[in-house]
Amino acid sequence: MKIYKLFFLGYGTIGRALTRLILEKESEIRGRYGVDFRITSVATRRHGLALDAGGMNAAELLRLAESGHKVGKRSFDENNLADWLLESEADVFLENTLTDRQSGEPAVTHIRTALRRGLHAVTANKGPAAFAYRELRDLARSQNRRFLFEAAVMDGTPVFSLFRETLPAVRVNGIRAVLNSTTNYLFTRMEEGLDFEEAVQAAQTIGIAETDPVADVDGWDATLKTAILAGVLMDHPLRPEEIAREGIGTLDPRAVRRARAEGRPYKLICRADRTAAGLSASVRPEQIPTEDPLASVRGTATMLCLTTDVLPGLIVAGTEPSPRTTAYGLLSDLLCIVRDTQKD
Amino acid sequence: MKIYKLFFLGYGTIGRALTRLILEKESEIRGRYGVDFRITSVATRRHGLALDAGGMNAAELLRLAESGHKVGKRSFDENNLADWLLESEADVFLENTLTDRQSGEPAVTHIRTALRRGLHAVTANKGPAAFAYRELRDLARSQNRRFLFEAAVMDGTPVFSLFRETLPAVRVNGIRAVLNSTTNYLFTRMEEGLDFEEAVQAAQTIGIAETDPVADVDGWDATLKTAILAGVLMDHPLRPEEIAREGIGTLDPRAVRRARAEGRPYKLICRADRTAAGLSASVRPEQIPTEDPLASVRGTATMLCLTTDVLPGLIVAGTEPSPRTTAYGLLSDLLCIVRDTQKD
Numbered sequence: 001m002k003i004y005k006l007f008f009l010g011y012g013t014i015g016r017a018l019t020r021l022i023l024e025k026e027s028e029i030r031g032r033y034g035v036d037f038r039i040t041s042v043a044t045r046r047h048g049l050a051l052d053a054g055g056m057n058a059a060e061l062l063r064l065a066e067s068g069h070k071v072g073k074r075s076f077d078e079n080n081l082a083d084w085l086l087e088s089e090a091d092v093f094l095e096n097t098l099t100d101r102q103s104g105e106p107a108v109t110h111i112r113t114a115l116r117r118g119l120h121a122v123t124a125n126k127g128p129a130a131f132a133y134r135e136l137r138d139l140a141r142s143q144n145r146r147f148l149f150e151a152a153v154m155d156g157t158p159v160f161s162l163f164r165e166t167l168p169a170v171r172v173n174g175i176r177a178v179l180n181s182t183t184n185y186l187f188t189r190m191e192e193g194l195d196f197e198e199a200v201q202a203a204q205t206i207g208i209a210e211t212d213p214v215a216d217v218d219g220w221d222a223t224l225k226t227a228i229l230a231g232v233l234m235d236h237p238l239r240p241e242e243i244a245r246e247g248i249g250t251l252d253p254r255a256v257r258r259a260r261a262e263g264r265p266y267k268l269i270c271r272a273d274r275t276a277a278g279l280s281a282s283v284r285p286e287q288i289p290t291e292d293p294l295a296s297v298r299g300t301a302t303m304l305c306l307t308t309d310v311l312p313g314l315i316v317a318g319t320e321p322s323p324r325t326t327a328y329g330l331l332s333d334l335l336c337i338v339r340d341t342q343k344d
Numbered sequence: 345m346k347i348y349k350l351f352f353l354g355y356g357t358i359g360r361a362l363t364r365l366i367l368e369k370e371s372e373i374r375g376r377y378g379v380d381f382r383i384t385s386v387a388t389r390r391h392g393l394a395l396d397a398g399g400m401n402a403a404e405l406l407r408l409a410e411s412g413h414k415v416g417k418r419s420f421d422e423n424n425l426a427d428w429l430l431e432s433e434a435d436v437f438l439e440n441t442l443t444d445r446q447s448g449e450p451a452v453t454h455i456r457t458a459l460r461r462g463l464h465a466v467t468a469n470k471g472p473a474a475f476a477y478r479e480l481r482d483l484a485r486s487q488n489r490r491f492l493f494e495a496a497v498m499d500g501t502p503v504f505s506l507f508r509e510t511l512p513a514v515r516v517n518g519i520r521a522v523l524n525s526t527t528n529y530l531f532t533r534m535e536e537g538l539d540f541e542e543a544v545q546a547a548q549t550i551g552i553a554e555t556d557p558v559a560d561v562d563g564w565d566a567t568l569k570t571a572i573l574a575g576v577l578m579d580h581p582l583r584p585e586e587i588a589r590e591g592i593g594t595l596d597p598r599a600v601r602r603a604r605a606e607g608r609p610y611k612l613i614c615r616a617d618r619t620a621a622g623l624s625a626s627v628r629p630e631q632i633p634t635e636d637p638l639a640s641v642r643g644t645a646t647m648l649c650l651t652t653d654v655l656p657g658l659i660v661a662g663t664e665p666s667p668r669t670t671a672y673g674l675l676s677d678l679l680c681i682v683r684d685t686q687k688d
Contacts (some may be wrong), residue, residue, distance in 0.1 A: 021654070025513050032513070156655050158510035165509035166502035168679040169369050169376070170672075293661065296640040301657070310365070310672040311500050313645070313663030317637065320656040328514075328654040335512040 001030065004338065005040040005055070007090035007119070009081070009110055010097035011047060011065055014124050014151075017327035018094070019058050025331070033338050041088035042071050043081075045097075049074040053089040081110060085117045092337060094330065095123040101215055101224075104131035115139045115147060122333040124151035124326050130224040130240055133231045146337050151329025153179060153225045154302045157318030161332060163233050167308070172233045174307035175272040179225040181300040181321055182209045182216035183248050183268045188299050190253040191260040199253075208300055208321075218247035219268060219283045226270040226283055233306070234272060236279045246284035263290045267297065345374065348682065349384040349399070351434035351463070353425070353454055354441035355391060355409055358468050358495075361671035362438070363402050369675070377682050385432035386415050387425075393418040397433040425454060429461045436681060438674065439467040445559055445568075448475035459483045459491065466677040468495035468670050474568040474584055477575045490681050495673025497523060497569045498646045501662030505676060507577050511652070516577045518651035519616040523569040525644040525665055526553045526560035527592050527612045532643050534597040535604040543597075552644055552665075562591035563612060563627045570614040570627055577650070578616060580623045590628035607634045611641065 008015045022029075022037050030036060038055035047065055050056060050072030064071050085093065093114035099107040104127025111121040111128050115136065123129075128136055129149045140147040153159050163172070178184055182203055189199040200217075203209035215221050223240045230238045248268055259266050264287040272281040288295050293315055297303045303317035318325065352359045366373075366381050374380060382399035391409055394400060394416030408415050429437065437458035443451040448471025455465040455472050459480065467473075472480055473493045484491040497503050507516070522528055526547050533543040544561075547553035559565050567584050574582040592612055603610050608631040616625040632639050637659055641647045647661035662669065 028513055157658060158506065161510040162502065162506065166505040166676065168676055168683075169372055290634075291640065291642055293637070293640045296635065296637045298635055303659070311662060311669055313661075314501060315647070315659065315661035315663075317659035317661075318655060318657060319659075325655055332510065332512055339512070 002035045003055075004035055004037050004092060004334070005053070005088065005090040006037055006092050006094060006334075007040065007085060007088050007114075008042045008094045008096065010095065011042045011044045011071065012096060013323045014326050014330070015042070015094065015096045016062055016065055017323035018330050019062050021324065021327045021331050023058055023062075029335070033335065033342070035338050037334065040090050041084060043076055043084060044071065045076050048072045049076055049084070051084060051088055053087065078106065081113050082117060085114060085119060090119055092334060093119040093121045095121060095125060095128070097125075099125050099127040101127075101220060104128050108132045108136070111136055111147065112139065115143055115145055118143055118145065120145045120337050121147045122330055122337075123149050124330055125149070126152045126221070126224040126228060129228045129232070133228065134237055146333075146340065148333035148336060149228075150333050151326045153228055154304065154316075154318050155321045156325040156328035156332065157302070157316060158332070159229075159304060159316065160232055161336065162316060170311065171309040172306050173274050173309060175226075175229055175233065175270070175304065176294065177226075177229070177270045177302070177304040178267050178294055178297045179270050179302055179304070180216055180219075180222040180268055181302060182213055183219075183222070184297060184302070185300050186217075186248065187256060187266055187268075190256040191265065193257070195253050196249075217249045219245045222268055222270050222283045226272060226281055229270075229304075230272045230279060230281055234274065234279065236272075236274075238272075238279060238281060242281070244282040244284065248285050251285055259287050264288065265290065265295050267294055269294065346379045347399075348379055348381050348436060348678070349397070349432065349434045350381055350436050350438060350678075351384065351429060351432050351458075352386045352438045352440065353388075354439065355386045355388045355415065356440060357667045358670050358674070359386070359438065359440045360406055360409055361667035362674050363406050365668065365671045365675050367402055367406075373679070377679065377686070379682050381678065384434050385428060387420055387428060388415065389420050392416045393420055393428070395428060395432055397431065422450065425457050426461060429458060429463060434463055436678060437463040437465045439465060439469060439472070441469075443469050443471035445471075445564060448472050452476045452480070455480055455491065456483065459487055459489055462487055462489065464490045464492070464681050466490075466492050466674055466681075468493070468674055470496045470565070470568040470572060473572045473576070477572065478581055490677075490684065492677035492680060493572075494677050495670045497572055498648065498660075498662050499665045500669040500672035500676065501646070501660060502676070503573075503648060503660065504576055505680065506660060514655065515653040516650050517618050517653060519570075519573055519577065519614070519648065520638065521570075521573070521614045521646070521648040522611050522638050522641045523614050523646055523648070524560055524563075524566040524612055525646060526557055527563075527566070528641060528646070529644050530561075530592065531600060531610055531612075534600040535609065537601070539597050540593075561593045563589045566612055566614050566627045570616060570625055573614075573648075574616045574623060574625055578618065578623065580616075580618075582616075582623060582625055586625070588626040588628065592629050595629060603631050608632065609634065609639050611638055613638065
């Protein structure tokens, strides 16, 4: 039985959902891949630092974190990350801290540190892939390690693994997508009759919108995701600031309702298309025909439509995102690393 | 440069489209995977048998086949398949003959022969996977070879590779799908005002319906595909005859139009669901709400919706199927074999 030791930096909803999923799938993973995942460190601002290179009791860890207790007595100091990584003997670094929306920091720095120390890095954060994909990918390659972020776009729905594993020798020429759950949910609720503020409140009630949903409403979240897709699927580095962006905040709910009634509903459409000049990308509310598959994306669902040189139209979509589906994206990255290593 | 030698049994539209795709992607495949595909035999009923273990000129082969000439002087005798396979020194057997709809023969026998001889087997035919999946899979495993059929369902849209490569540790609990292009196209055209016969003629004109489209219209094609999905994605062997089946031939085009106008369009829905008793599966016309993603499947498109234990709703869809997209399904299987071998 090969052991994979995990280092969690940040241990909020997603980290805990991943722990639960690993516990749930433990015997299946053992039977199928012959491996065990073991948590050897959890480092958090609020709950302190727990570290045991022999492996911690995951169920006990969950219980402590969920009841609001400290998971360890030591306190968090980011400057010590490299030492902790060493002490934890971890194979995989799971970065799940809060990141700055304009720079991807401090997640980018954390992942750089982990890759340099010879760990694989896995994250559900968009920042690292949106702002530093090429650097981190190349650093990972130079270390014979992986930098993976399946959960950063469309949660656990296969996007990057779909491209990497199931579309060999395909060239992606165009992307159209609905990538932001919150704005899509707002459109759906406004179409049902709510005004903008009521729709935002409804989104907050079901836990998908932040207290301040500005990064969703102004299109920034969707823009970061579009930048990642352009960089990874189209091999075209694009800084998020280079993407033409328009939010949904200025739309009148009555116009949203009328548009749906007239069969031309609004969606926050993300686009990237190869052009003679390179790549043209945008994120903006667009009215699309009801027959467009993107028009069928309701509530919190997301959908990605690819135009490629061999498949004219390939669609992948996911419904009902939750911490569990995000955690599955992380787990599928972990299992990608396991399978990789088994091939060496 | 590693050489993969290919044996084509049957060389119709699909075999030729694959040859074209291999020529088009030759330098990319060489650069990325370090391999060359070389055709060492083409065996056909109409165009004779060509065989050269050193490899044939693919462009010349295409030219001959497309102009209706014989590709080789020797004549086809199925009983000699095992000898030809040996003489061709082929690594991969591509089975693209016409198969019997009720048994999958003679394709099943051909693939069995090829696997026993130590070749990998790849096919776009539904028969082998619908009638003999477990036997052929197990035979392939015992020979350390692969039996792959990505193109058998939804052409080149990743279905089996999606499940195999991007959904580790996932349990599929339910399948809902629109899998038959012809019937879906007939619904779309009837909704636009054609009667049944006119719609069938239109489907024949664009080349998607057979002269006798009965296996599409009576739901049998969709049933074979449902049986394959149940067997591979749900690990539940199901003979096609065990699936409750109803065709679309008895539907009145006026009812079809009315259903769409009322927001409850008809689709030929394929279902498989785990139940306490095992698996319940059906293929039948159903009226579904316009908001259902399956309602957005227009014309020749296809869509598969999975319910799994971790992802509540995962959708994959493909539009504009053609011989080229089917050929891409075969190419992606070939590249799966290449990548497999590189891992050994």
